[in-house]
Amino acid sequence: MLLPGVLGAAGRAPPPTRAVMVGQARGEDPAALLRAGQRWLAAGNFENAVRVFRRLTETAPDARAWYYLGVALLESGEFADAAAALRRAASLGPPGGNPAVAHSLGTALLRGGDSGEAVRVLQEAATRHPGNAPILLQLGYAHYTRLEGEAAREVLGRAVELSPDDPLARFYLGMAEAALGELEPATRSFREAARLAPDLLDARVALARTLSQRGLEDEARTGYAAVLAAEPAWPPALVGLAMLDLQAGDAEAAVAGFEAALAAEPAQRQALYNLAAALARLGRLEEAAEVRERFREAASNAPEPGRSLARTASRPRR
Amino acid sequence: MNQIAVAATFSVMLASAPTASLAGEEATLRFTDRTEVAGITFHHEDGGSGRRFVVEIVGAGVLVLDYDQDGWPDLFFVNGRSLPGDTTPATVGNRLYRNRGDGRFTDRTAAAGLLDGPDALRYAMGGAAGDFDNDGDPDLLVTHFGEERLYWNQGDGTFREAPGAAGASDPAWTTSAALFDADGDGDLDVYAANYLDYALATHRDCVSPVRELLAYCHPQEYPGVADSWFENLGDRRFRAAPAPGSEDGKGLGVVVTDLLADGIPDVHVANDTTPNFLFRLERGPGPDGAAVSFHEDGLASGVAYNEEGLPEAGMGTDWGDLDRDGRMDLVVTNFDFETNTVYRNLGGGLFLDATASFGVGGESLTELAFGCDLADFNNDGWPDLVVSNGHILDNIAEIQSNLRFAQPGQFFENRQGTLRRNRAAEGDFARPRVGRGLATLDYDRDGDLDLALANNRGPAELLENHGGAEAGRSIGLLLIGGPSNRDGVGASITLEAAQPVQREERRAGSSYLAQHDAVVWFGLGTRAESGPVGIRWPSGRMESLPSLPAGWIHSIREGQGVVGRQRAVAGGSPP
Numbered sequence: 090m091l092l093p094g095v096l097g098a099a100g101r102a103p104p105p106t107r108a109v110m111v112g113q114a115r116g117e118d119p120a121a122l123l124r125a126g127q128r129w130l131a132a133g134n135f136e137n138a139v140r141v142f143r144r145l146t147e148t149a150p151d152a153r154a155w156y157y158l159g160v161a162l163l164e165s166g167e168f169a170d171a172a173a174a175l176r177r178a179a180s181l182g183p184p185g186g187n188p189a190v191a192h193s194l195g196t197a198l199l200r201g202g203d204s205g206e207a208v209r210v211l212q213e214a215a216t217r218h219p220g221n222a223p224i225l226l227q228l229g230y231a232h233y234t235r236l237e238g239e240a241a242r243e244v245l246g247r248a249v250e251l252s253p254d255d256p257l258a259r260f261y262l263g264m265a266e267a268a269l270g271e272l273e274p275a276t277r278s279f280r281e282a283a284r285l286a287p288d289l290l291d292a293r294v295a296l297a298r299t300l301s302q303r304g305l306e307d308e309a310r311t312g313y314a315a316v317l318a319a320e321p322a323w324p325p326a327l328v329g330l331a332m333l334d335l336q337a338g339d340a341e342a343a344v345a346g347f348e349a350a351l352a353a354e355p356a357q358r359q360a361l362y363n364l365a366a367a368l369a370r371l372g373r374l375e376e377a378a379e380v381r382e383r384f385r386e387a388a389s390n391a392p393e394p395g396r397s398l399a400r401t402a403s404r405p406r407r
Numbered sequence: 408m409n410q411i412a413v414a415a416t417f418s419v420m421l422a423s424a425p426t427a428s429l430a431g432e433e434a435t436l437r438f439t440d441r442t443e444v445a446g447i448t449f450h451h452e453d454g455g456s457g458r459r460f461v462v463e464i465v466g467a468g469v470l471v472l473d474y475d476q477d478g479w480p481d482l483f484f485v486n487g488r489s490l491p492g493d494t495t496p497a498t499v500g501n502r503l504y505r506n507r508g509d510g511r512f513t514d515r516t517a518a519a520g521l522l523d524g525p526d527a528l529r530y531a532m533g534g535a536a537g538d539f540d541n542d543g544d545p546d547l548l549v550t551h552f553g554e555e556r557l558y559w560n561q562g563d564g565t566f567r568e569a570p571g572a573a574g575a576s577d578p579a580w581t582t583s584a585a586l587f588d589a590d591g592d593g594d595l596d597v598y599a600a601n602y603l604d605y606a607l608a609t610h611r612d613c614v615s616p617v618r619e620l621l622a623y624c625h626p627q628e629y630p631g632v633a634d635s636w637f638e639n640l641g642d643r644r645f646r647a648a649p650a651p652g653s654e655d656g657k658g659l660g661v662v663v664t665d666l667l668a669d670g671i672p673d674v675h676v677a678n679d680t681t682p683n684f685l686f687r688l689e690r691g692p693g694p695d696g697a698a699v700s701f702h703e704d705g706l707a708s709g710v711a712y713n714e715e716g717l718p719e720a721g722m723g724t725d726w727g728d729l730d731r732d733g734r735m736d737l738v739v740t741n742f743d744f745e746t747n748t749v750y751r752n753l754g755g756g757l758f759l760d761a762t763a764s765f766g767v768g769g770e771s772l773t774e775l776a777f778g779c780d781l782a783d784f785n786n787d788g789w790p791d792l793v794v795s796n797g798h799i800l801d802n803i804a805e806i807q808s809n810l811r812f813a814q815p816g817q818f819f820e821n822r823q824g825t826l827r828r829n830r831a832a833e834g835d836f837a838r839p840r841v842g843r844g845l846a847t848l849d850y851d852r853d854g855d856l857d858l859a860l861a862n863n864r865g866p867a868e869l870l871e872n873h874g875g876a877e878a879g880r881s882i883g884l885l886l887i888g889g890p891s892n893r894d895g896v897g898a899s900i901t902l903e904a905a906q907p908v909q910r911e912e913r914r915a916g917s918s919y920l921a922q923h924d925a926v927v928w929f930g931l932g933t934r935a936e937s938g939p940v941g942i943r944w945p946s947g948r949m950e951s952l953p954s955l956p957a958g959w960i961h962s963i964r965e966g967q968g969v970v971g972r973q974r975a976v977a978g979g980s981p982p
Contacts, residue, residue: 236744238773239809268744270769302763332714336764362716366709369757381706384716405611405628 119149126157135165146174152181156190163193168201188218195227199234207231215244222252226261233265241265249278256286263295272303290316294325306333324350328360335363340370356387435785436874437834438818438858442867445512445850449484449502449867454530456492459623460610461603462552463490464799465582465659468533468844468920469861472545474519475564478960478973479506480848480924482859483521483536484867485549488528491607500528501549510851512869520565521547521558529553533844533920537586537595540643541893545925548572548597550581555599559643574645575637580605585916587663587672588892588945590638590698591690595892597637598650598674598916600658603629615806622800626680626720631657634676634684638698648695650686652703657681660724663915664735665899667756670947672897672915674701675710677721677739682711687756710737710750714760719745723845723919727781727790729765730824731907738767740776740794740919743810747771747779747794749826767792767819770828774814775799778845778919784856784872785832786879786930788909789821795842795860795919813839816860834873841865848924854881854958854976856928861920876977882937883926883960883975886913890946891965897945900927904938904954931957 122145129138142158159175162168175194182190191214198207211228218224229245232238245262252258263278279296282289297312310333316326331346347364350357361384368377451467454460468485475481482504489498500523504512516522523529530552536545544560555576558566569575579601589596603626613624633649634656640646653676660677667673667687676684685705693700705711713719720742726735734752741747746768751761762768774796781790796814803810816836819826830837836858844861851857855875860868886895895913902909911927931937940952944965952968955961958976961969 235807237807237809268772270772272769302768304764335759336761358716359714362712363714365707366757366759369707369709370753377707385706388716405613405624 117144117148119145119154122148123153123157126161130157130161130164135161139165139167150181152178152187152190155181156187156193159190159197160193163197163200166200168197171197172201172203186214186217188214188221188224191218192221192224192227195224195231199227199231204231204235208235220251222248222255222258225251226255226258229258229265230261233261233268236268238265238268242269242271254285256282256289256292259285260289260292260295263292263299267295267299272299275299276303288319290320290323290326294323294329297326298329301329301333306337309333322349322353324354324357324360327353328357328363331360331367332363335367335370340367343367344371356390358384358387361387435878436832436855436872438816438832438836438870439873440835440838440868441510441871442869445504445510445869446514447482447504447512447867447869448514449486449504449861450499451484451862451864451867452487452489452495452498453864454487454490454493454498455864456490456494457621458490458492458610459612459621460490460607461605461623461629462530462580462607463487464623464863465552465602466532466843466920467861467863467867468531468550468583469846469859469867470534470536470547470922471846471848471859471924472536472547472922473506473925474503474536474545474547474560474566475505476544477506477508479508479852480850480926481506481515482512482846482848482850482867482869483534483547484861485531485533485844485920488530490530498525498528501531506850508852515564518564520561520567529556531556532580532582533584535584535586535597535916535922537896538893539586539595539639541594541889543893545894548575548584548586550584550599550920552580554578555581569643572645573643574640574647577601577635577647579632579635581635582659583661583916583918583920585661585663585674586894587896587915589636589672589688591671591945592639592641592698593888593890593892593946594639594641595894595896596639596699597635597645598661598663598676599635599637600656600661600676601632601634601653602626602657602659602679604632605629615800615802620802620805622802622806626657631655631678631681634658634661636699636701648697651701652686653684653701655681656684658684659722660739660916660919662724662726662917663897664726664912665897666735666752668899670943670945674916675724675726675737677724678718679720679722680718682706682718683721683724683739685710704756708756709758709760710739712760713745713748714762719748722775722777723779723794723917725779725781725917726912726914727792728910729781729790729821729826731789731909733908733910735910735912736761736765736781738779738781738792740779741771743773743775743798745772747776747792764825766826770817770819773810774817776817777843778860778921780845780847780918780923782847782856782923782928783821783881783930784818784875785820786855786875786881786932787821788879788905788930788932789823791821792819792826793817793836793845793847793858794819795840795845795862797841797843797863811839813841813865815839816842816845816858834870835868836870840868843919844921845918846921846923849883849926849928849960849975852960852973852975880931880934880957881975882929882931882955882957884929884940885926885960885962886942887962887964887970888944888946889965891944891948894925895944895965898927899943900929901941902929902937902939903941905931905934926960 126141138161155178162171195211225248232241242265248258259282266275282292301309313330327350335343350360365380453463534549547558557572615622634653637645674686723740737750750758778795820829841863855872858870888895936954962971
């Protein structure tokens with residue numbers, strides 16, 4: 090996930106004209122190229138943004154040009170190239186480092202799969218800029234993806250202190266707390282995230298699920314139902330509610346819920362697995378067998394390597 | 408606002424139980440270290456030299472058996488040996504400790520004929536003890552990284568090794584084993600869980616993502632290998648065959664129970680990173696002439712995956728009627744950042760991952776769990792859960808700063824169908840160790856269950872349950888089968904007067920590289936007697952016994968009722 094704030098003020102300008110986009114060669118006005126690239130970024134045309142910013146790095150290869158090229162590459166999903174560009178930006182930037190560059194570099198590394206290096210870069214940036222909440226948020230998220238729950242909780246706690254009205258900081262703090270088995274604090278964090286951003290459905294689903302895990306099934310049901318009222322086909326809420334039904338012995342309702350989730354997301358693994366179980370409970374054995382085959386196919390297409398970073402990330406030495 | 412693409416790996420980390428507050432816990436028991444006073448000095452040797460052969464991290468095992476039939480359970484600790492590059496000369500091998508009945512044990516390995524010379528040592532894993540030849544004393548099967556070894560109990564305090572393990576062997580890397588009468592012919596067969604198709608010659612170095620640290624390889628680097636079943640031919644010979652349907656498994660734990668109450672055992676195998684197995688057995692000659700057919704039903708029954716439809720890193724496993732609805736529930740211990748998963752038995756052969764509602768998840772997330780037992784440690788009539796933990800990476804702290812190689816054991820108290828961690832009761836069990844095998848026994852015959860722990864590259868431990876007997880009364884049942892297998896493995900026992908009814912089984916397998924005491928344990932709470940006891944023997948015989956007094960281990964011979972007893976009560980005296 091690319092957290093807010095990366096693009097700065099670039100997002101409000103209209104797309105550039107064709108003439109600017111295909112501007113001829115060296116000697117172009119760097120300011121015009123910068124504006125054009127920013128417009129393409131804002132318009133979501135990252136391919137063109139990359140082209141324009143590449144020309145900018147040829148015309149005026151300063152930190153700003155490399156930064157924007159890095160951001161455009163990041164948005165294009167070219168994480169390794171993004172990281173390289175952002176490192177160039179960092180090397181050309183001020184001695185103390187630019188927090189926006191560090192933030193984007195950390196994001197590129199994280200999304201490129203090098204979470205260890207992302208933590209190192211973001212940790213260094215957080216040390217230099219201890220009052221920068223976005224950096225802390227991204228660092229906390231990086232710890233979180235590395236299953237470093239305690240570190241994630243500590244860093245995200247600082248992000249929340251600095252930016253108490255940021256729903257994402259609350260949300261990820263809740264996830265870190267939940268990962269550590271601290272469900273009551275997690276409930277509070279998710280509840281606050283949902284209050285700050287009612288349309289952040291992930292926070293509301295996480296809240297419902299945490300309530301369910303705490304045995305507060307009625308509250309969990311209410312939570313899921315509220316999510317579905319806002320977004321009737323939201324698979325995580327459909328599955329969560331159906332799981333409650335299945336645990337409560339209402340296999341009919343569970344079947345309906347899992348089927349609704351699968352209508353929105355046909356290969357949803359949890360829904361397939363538990364739909365088969367619910368059908369079996371109802372004695373609909375042939376249908377259960379058919380769903381199990383679909384589950385097998387989904388499982389084979391998306392093998393789950395396990396959750397432990399230490400184990401799953403180990404690999405044969407080259 | 409766009410929704411957040413939450414990493415799938417974290418959705419499961421919404422855990423179940425709130426962290427227990429020590430101040431709010433009531434300790435009715437406490438596990439207290441008695442290793443030193445008991446005279447147990449076993450130390451597991453992993454044989455490592457820094458190359459990190461995968462086999463190094465799997466042991467050690469521990470078996471409980473009364474090898475000399477004196478009524479006091481003895482201990483057999485299973486050891487590794489030197490591996491290439493290990494320059495440590497001393498290798499002690501497996502060790503047999505005889506229980507003297509006074510709280511102390513004596514090393515009788517050599518006297519019992521179980522001491523290997525340096526040239527005879529092999530890399531052992533775990534095993535099982537049982538009366539294979541129905542002659543009245545437990546024999547010993549030791550599983551290995553390679554061929555098994557079988558030792559016949561001579562009945563005079565000594566063992567004699569059977570050449571070629573009398574056929575109860577395969578060349579694969581065998582971990583846990585369960586002894587049970589698969590084919591119903593009155594003797595004990597063996598289900599042997601096999602792990603990886605791995606050999607030292609095919610070892611490859613693996614590195615962690617952090618600073619390229621050398622680390623033990625993920626099991627995905629090696630293919631699985633079929634489990635084995637060794638059919639007891641009844642004449643001190645076995646016939647080995649692969650367990651059909653187990654080809655892709657990476658088995659570490661195995662436990663057997665009769666799920667459908669049809670008198671035919673069912674086998675559960677905890678697989679590491681691959682779906683768990685549940686084999687339903689069918690008796691009668693199969694197409695290949697085998698006496699029993701295996702039908703793998705893990706996915707359809709609901710025990711192959713967790714509730715998210717994901718395979719976990721199964722290590723240990725056990726059955727137990729956690730909610731006392733008369734049906735055996737299932738626990739599987741798993742890797743860190745996976746829960747220990749508890750499956751509720753819904754009846755009809757169906758299970759549902761009910762980890763959250765049983766209350767186990769949250770507390771188990773950061774531990775890497777191996778040995779386990781569902782047993783009643785506080786004698787209140789409800790089976791509790793003990794888990795021995797320890798990571799597989801000795802350098803895990805350098806990879807994930809919040810994790811440690813040595814980890815505390817955990818005790819989850821059953822509060823009428825819900826498990827809650829009771830830290831106050833853990834006592835010395837809470838000390839960090841690289842836990843692996845865990846076996847339960849009442850070694851001091853004081854009326855409660857104690858723990859024997861086999862730890863990887865560390866000393867074994869004996870933890871006394873201090874207070875369990877004071878918290879509630881108990882009885883033990885020592886079954887003597889005939890025509891059923893002499894150990895009575897597979898017998899189902901019901902205390903019919905209890906509300907709800909208490910059900911136990913003379914189980915086979917369970918835990919990890921371990922075997923519990925042969926005595927079947929019942930906590931009675933404040934009741935002074937058991938009430939009527941119903942036994943369904945593996946032969947099919949149904950037997951009803953009158954109420955049995957608490958404070959004793961009752962020996963029950965099939966068809967003859969109580970034929971002996973041994974005092975087992977706090978402050979009790981030897982028989």
